[in-house]
Amino acid sequence: MTSRAAVICSLVLASATVQDREDAALVSASAGRTVRVRFGSSGTSRILDLPMELYVARVLAAEGEPRAEVAAQHALAIVVRTFATVNARRHRRDGFDLCDTTHCQVLRPFTPATREAALATAGQLLTYEGRPAEVFYSASCGGRSEAVSQVWTGATDLPYLRSADDDVHDADAPWVLELPIGRVEEALRRAGFDGPRLKDVSVERRSPSRRVTRLHLSGMRPAEISGEDFRAALGARELRSTQFSVETTRGILRFTGHGYGHGVGMCVVGAGRRAARGEMLSQILEQYYPGLKVQPVAALSFAPLMAPAPEHEPARVPGSVATAASRVRDELAAALGIGSPPALQVQVHETLEAFRLATGRPWWTAVVVEGASIDLAPMPILAQQDGAEAAIRRGVAEALVREALADRPAWVRIGAARYYGSAQRPAPTKKNVRCPSDAELMMALSASALRDAELRAESCFARALAKTGDWRAVR
Ligand SMILES: [Zn+2]
Numbered sequence: 001m002t003s004r005a006a007v008i009c010s011l012v013l014a015s016a017t018v019q020d021r022e023d024a025a026l027v028s029a030s031a032g033r034t035v036r037v038r039f040g041s042s043g044t045s046r047i048l049d050l051p052m053e054l055y056v057a058r059v060l061a062a063e064g065e066p067r068a069e070v071a072a073q074h075a076l077a078i079v080v081r082t083f084a085t086v087n088a089r090r091h092r093r094d095g096f097d098l099c100d101t102t103h104c105q106v107l108r109p110f111t112p113a114t115r116e117a118a119l120a121t122a123g124q125l126l127t128y129e130g131r132p133a134e135v136f137y138s139a140s141c142g143g144r145s146e147a148v149s150q151v152w153t154g155a156t157d158l159p160y161l162r163s164a165d166d167d168v169h170d171a172d173a174p175w176v177l178e179l180p181i182g183r184v185e186e187a188l189r190r191a192g193f194d195g196p197r198l199k200d201v202s203v204e205r206r207s208p209s210r211r212v213t214r215l216h217l218s219g220m221r222p223a224e225i226s227g228e229d230f231r232a233a234l235g236a237r238e239l240r241s242t243q244f245s246v247e248t249t250r251g252i253l254r255f256t257g258h259g260y261g262h263g264v265g266m267c268v269v270g271a272g273r274r275a276a277r278g279e280m281l282s283q284i285l286e287q288y289y290p291g292l293k294v295q296p297v298a299a300l301s302f303a304p305l306m307a308p309a310p311e312h313e314p315a316r317v318p319g320s321v322a323t324a325a326s327r328v329r330d331e332l333a334a335a336l337g338i339g340s341p342p343a344l345q346v347q348v349h350e351t352l353e354a355f356r357l358a359t360g361r362p363w364w365t366a367v368v369v370e371g372a373s374i375d376l377a378p379m380p381i382l383a384q385q386d387g388a389e390a391a392i393r394r395g396v397a398e399a400l401v402r403e404a405l406a407d408r409p410a411w412v413r414i415g416a417a418r419y420y421g422s423a424q425r426p427a428p429t430k431k432n433v434r435c436p437s438d439a440e441l442m443m444a445l446s447a448s449a450l451r452d453a454e455l456r457a458e459s460c461f462a463r464a465l466a467k468t469g470d471w472r473a474v475r
Pocket residue numbers: 090091098099100101103104105
């Protein structure tokens with residue numbers, strides 16, 4: 001951050017702090033409901049409990065259109081509040097609810113218009129079957145919204161998050177992005193791809209809304225990437241959406257596209273245009289979330305969509321899982337020569353939705369390890385794969401080796417986790433197996449592609465271990 005940006009940033013924070021203390025109306029409209037927000041990234045971050053309606057007014061100032069008509073402001077206020085309510089446990093492990101980046105929702109000091117919108121809609125939530133609905137929104141759908149299941153693999157195809165036409169974009173000019181192919185290759189390598197040289201990028205598949213769901217990367221490994229991962233690798237602000245076509249001319253990739261953002265749920269630009277042509281709040285919400293109701297939070301008795309953390313409801317982690325995890329931990333710590341293994345937190349998610357919300361990974365990644373936390377997919381999914389015991393062993397092994405192998409390629413960590421997690425450690429094969437790139441392990445496009453990459457990671461690890469004799473020295 002430049003020093004000028006730092007000064008502006010601290011001024012914004014200072015004025016926001018004054019706002020926090022001064023606005024009694026937003027505080028009382030919150031009726032005691034708060035959101036614990038982390039401002040800034042780790043190192044310079046601070047965590048604050050914001051009254052819910054103050055949070056809504058501030059997110060609206062960042063995510064909305066400053067001059068949008070009242071009905072659009074009100075619609076987005078309800079969506080922002082619903083999103084915060086449903087995702088309140090997203091960062092629970094780090095001791096807060098929501099971060100202040102695009103990962104959750106961005107905040108800015110509120111304006112008179114956003115304050116009014118929060119107050120006018122205070123406590124109102126979008127609900128689906130009597131519970132706060134899982135909602136999404138993005139800047140512009142470009143003419144057609146996207147179904148949630150196309151963007152997040154494994155997401156339930158919620159009836160109110162299906163693809164729909166938005167007839168307010170006819171006059172939108174397409175955006176154009178031109179990049180030298182070498183820059184695209186660098187971005188892919190940073191994202192974990194390898195291979196000799198990127199020769200061309202072509203669209204392989206599109207969703208029914210015409211967004212790119214799969215691209216072919218000739219000359220790279222793996223040679224395929226999902227549209228969303230490609231956009232993230234290039235930068236979501238540069239490549240504004242996956243609704244694009246691409247052509248290569250003399251080493252330059254030219255992307256031409258529509259819209260900005262993932263396109264699921266409300267389109268902020270579209271809501272503004274609908275309000276400007278006289279549509280009411282209810283019409284706007286019906287366009288972007290058909291069938292959802294608006295209800296006051298006080299009238300609802302709901303369980304959070306995400307399975308609660310084990311300390312609150314021990315029953316969610318079956319006793320046998322917790323027991324197995326600590327037995328396996330002690331056994332593997334001894335095998336790995338780790339003197340005092342850390343306490344591990346294991347969570348078995350009840351639904352795939354809860355697993356996906358907690359980890360951000362598709363269902364075929366049955367085990368996700370972060371620090372000392374191990375997230376497991378629901379039991380029936382584990383049973384379809386190698387079983388719960390195997391998943392626990394693998395998760396525990398990864399949690400134990402993770403820190404020591406943090407600076408290695410992903411195949412070392414995942415290979416070690418599989419190798420030590422297997423009940424019988426596989427002997428190194430004679431075959432010359434190609435070690436998977438990070439992208440093959442972290443961005444696999446199917447269960448079988450992931451399984452193949454993981455088996456190669458394990459073979460590579462076994463082969464390297466046979467040479468070094470020390471798991472910590474494998475690289
Ligand atoms: Zn976040």
